[in-house]
Amino acid sequence: MSLLDALRDVGRIRERLLAQGDGLDPFGVPVESVRSATEATIDGHPIVMAGTNNYLGLTFDEDCISAAREALRESGTGTTGSRMANGSYAHHIALERELAGFFGRERCVIFSAGYLANVGMISALVGHGDTVMIDADSHASIYDGCRLSGGDLLRFRHNDAASLEKRLERLGERAAETLVIVEGIYSMLGDRAPLAEIVALKRRFGFYLMVDEAHSLGVLGDSGRGLAEEAGVEAEVDFIVGTFSKSLGGVGGFCVSDHEELDLVRYASRPYIFTASPPPSVVASTRAALRVMGERPDLREMLWDNARRLYSGLERLGFRLGPEVSPVIAARFGSPGEGLAFWQGLVERGVYVNLMLPPATPNGEALVRCSMSAAHTSEQIDRICEVFAELRNA
Amino acid sequence: MGRVDDILERLAAHLRPLGPPDLTIDDETDLVDALGLDSVAVINLVLDLEDEFDVAVPINQLADVRTAGDLAGLIERLGEPG
Numbered sequence: 042m043s044l045l046d047a048l049r050d051v052g053r054i055r056e057r058l059l060a061q062g063d064g065l066d067p068f069g070v071p072v073e074s075v076r077s078a079t080e081a082t083i084d085g086h087p088i089v090m091a092g093t094n095n096y097l098g099l100t101f102d103e104d105c106i107s108a109a110r111e112a113l114r115e116s117g118t119g120t121t122g123s124r125m126a127n128g129s130y131a132h133h134i135a136l137e138r139e140l141a142g143f144f145g146r147e148r149c150v151i152f153s154a155g156y157l158a159n160v161g162m163i164s165a166l167v168g169h170g171d172t173v174m175i176d177a178d179s180h181a182s183i184y185d186g187c188r189l190s191g192g193d194l195l196r197f198r199h200n201d202a203a204s205l206e207k208r209l210e211r212l213g214e215r216a217a218e219t220l221v222i223v224e225g226i227y228s229m230l231g232d233r234a235p236l237a238e239i240v241a242l243k244r245r246f247g248f249y250l251m252v253d254e255a256h257s258l259g260v261l262g263d264s265g266r267g268l269a270e271e272a273g274v275e276a277e278v279d280f281i282v283g284t285f286s287k288s289l290g291g292v293g294g295f296c297v298s299d300h301e302e303l304d305l306v307r308y309a310s311r312p313y314i315f316t317a318s319p320p321p322s323v324v325a326s327t328r329a330a331l332r333v334m335g336e337r338p339d340l341r342e343m344l345w346d347n348a349r350r351l352y353s354g355l356e357r358l359g360f361r362l363g364p365e366v367s368p369v370i371a372a373r374f375g376s377p378g379e380g381l382a383f384w385q386g387l388v389e390r391g392v393y394v395n396l397m398l399p400p401a402t403p404n405g406e407a408l409v410r411c412s413m414s415a416a417h418t419s420e421q422i423d424r425i426c427e428v429f430a431e432l433r434n435a
Numbered sequence: 436m437g438r439v440d441d442i443l444e445r446l447a448a449h450l451r452p453l454g455p456p457d458l459t460i461d462d463e464t465d466l467v468d469a470l471g472l473d474s475v476a477v478i479n480l481v482l483d484l485e486d487e488f489d490v491a492v493p494i495n496q497l498a499d500v501r502t503a504g505d506l507a508g509l510i511e512r513l514g515e516p517g
Contacts, residue, residue, distance in 0.1 A: 172493075177482060193493035198482055211491045400475040 058398070061378035064385035067396035077101050078416035083393060089421050091351075091411045092394035096368050097259050097340045098416025099290035102333055105326040112325035119320045125307070132324040137295075139331055144266055144281060146297040150306050151324075153316045155255055155284025158294025160186040161312035162251070162282055163222070167192035172219045174208060174248070176200065176234065178227055178403050183253065189311075199227075199403060202238035209246045217247035225257025225268035229402055229410070231369030233261070236272040243277055251280040259288025259334050260368055265341055285323070289330040293319045343415040344368055347422055351413055354426035358433060371397070371408040372429070380407025386432040392425050442488065443507040449483055450503060462504025490514040 043049075059066060065084070073082045078098035081090050099105055112132060120127055133151060141149040152158040163186030167173045171192040175183055178199040187194040195212075198204035209216040221243070223234035236252065243250050254267030262270030267283070269275040279300060285293040296303065307313060319327075334340070348368045356362055361373040374380040377398045384396040387409070397408040411425065439462075447460035454460075454470040466472045472480070477500070481492050484506075490513045500506050 177479075188495070191495075193491075194495050195491055195493055196478075196482065204482075208485070208491060211485075211489065400473075 058377055058381060062381040062385050065388055067381060067384050078414055079421060083388065086391060088391045088393045089425065090393050091425055094287040094412045095290065095414045096288045096344055097334060098414045099330045099333060104333055105290060105329040108329035109322040109326040112321040116321035120318045122317055123314055124318045125314050130321055132321050133318060136324050136328050139328060140295055141297055143331060144297045147299045148303040149295055149297045150303060151319065152294040152313055153319050154292060155286055155294035156182040157312040157316060158282045158284065158296055159183050159253060160189055161310040162280060162296045162306065163187055164189040165306045165310035167220055172212065172215055173222065174219050175222045178229060179222065180224065180228060183222055200232060200235055202235050202242060205239065206242055209242060219248045220251060221248045222251045225252055225254040225261060226367055226369060228256055228369060229397060229408060230363030230371050231367030232364050233268055236268050236274055240274040240277045249279045250277065251282060252278050254281055254283040256287060256369060258283045259341065260344065265334050285327045288334065289327050291323045291327040291330065293323060293327060340415040344413060347413040347417045350419065350422045351411060351425060355429055358426065358430050360429065368413040369410065371410040374407040374409065377407045380409055383432055384409050387428055390428045392428050439507050439511050442510050443503060445487060446503060446507050449480060449487065460503055462502060462507065464503040465501060466503065484510065488514060
């Protein structure tokens with residue numbers, strides 16, 4: 042038994058998968074150049090990017106780019122260490138203040154990645170002897186945070202409030218001290234958590250509630266604050282976490298809350314303490330993107346118009362999709378080989394999306410996952426539908 | 436029949452469809468080698484088992500579970516009144 046055997050097993054699984062297709066590796070695509078929020082060059086050919094979660098199309102926004110440039114000149118390329126060691130830059134503090142203000146919360150902590158926001162918050166809140174209850178289809182960062190926490194990890198069936206209720210009943214008095222975690226929009230099929238029903242359970246059982254708005258920030262709610270805003274239950278959500286890497290076009294993550302203990306996460310969360318803080322340019326572009334998001338509600342309307350156009354187009358073509366219209370639109374395939382061949386066909390015809398495979402996907406399905414952006418044009422979406430149709434009929 | 440035996444019998448009804456045909460399930464049946472279950476499959480099975488036995492089974496407590504007997508023993512322990 043060699044130390045390297047586990048990695049060699051991964052290599053064999055990868056080879057077996059690639060042998061089922063005839064083209065690019067879906068999990069390591071070299072993107073030669075990026076020209077806009079929706080256009081790039083892959084393998085020497087122009088391609089429509091329809092799988093990048095760039096929901097508001099802000100990666101090429103002039104204000105965001107200018108803000109990043111200015112911060113680069115003013116504060117340099119990086120912070121070279123964590124905030125505990127190297128201090129908090131003015132941009133870090135300002136972004137935390139602005140995010141707290143945006144969400145109408147008392148406090149905010151930012152992290153260097155969205156992944157780290159979940160891992161850092163869950164592991165700081167939950168410890169040995171505590172219980173955390175998560176949706177079975179939660180993102181890997183939620184699972185990893187639970188594992189790092191050392192607490193008891195329980196799951197309920199995906200988006201099934203009755204399943205959550207039954208499990209809370211089993212916990213008895215422990216339910217009131219349990220952390221329940223759901224997502225605003227689930228990244229695989231684009232469906233929303235039944236948050237109003239979950240909040241009704243919170244009123245009965247008294248648990249703590251965390252909502253990950255990674256895919257719903259800028260997407261749901263009149264102001265873009267996510268599912269909690271859309272469902273009208275923000276006051277009953279204890280912790281909202283999210284990422285800068287989707288609607289805000291940067292990288293990093295955050296948690297906002299009214300609990301004064303949130304500030305103590307800075308002294309208790311290993312992913313916060315032991316990661317270099319976000320570079321000034323990224324924080325500056327994120328601040329600018331937050332401003333743009335607030336000033337441009339039309340971007341959200343454009344995003345939803347585009348989501349409806351693609352969802353209805355693919356539905357008309359007979360593809361099996363997620364249960365509701367959303368900017369995350371996944372076509373479902375029965376086997377990894379079938380999904381891979383379809384994905385490779387899309388890329389060859391100039392459409393880039395994501396291929397998602399078990400165990401990351403629900404029900405053992407392969408997903409060819411699109412994500413819409415406010416920056417997509419109607420022509421691009423119609424072209425995506427044409428390519429899906431060509432491949433289905435091939 | 437003891438409580439663990441009773442649990443094992445009900446557990447076998449959930450495990451049998453996951454393994455090869457004609458597999459006999461007893462307390463020594465290895466979940467990985469005999470049934471071919473990976474860690475994800477075991478975790479997914481837990482949702483059904485929690486409802487079957489009306490018990491909370493923390494995923495982190497599955498680390499030492501190798502056999503059907505281990506799983507039955509864990510369910511028995513977790514089902515005991517705290």
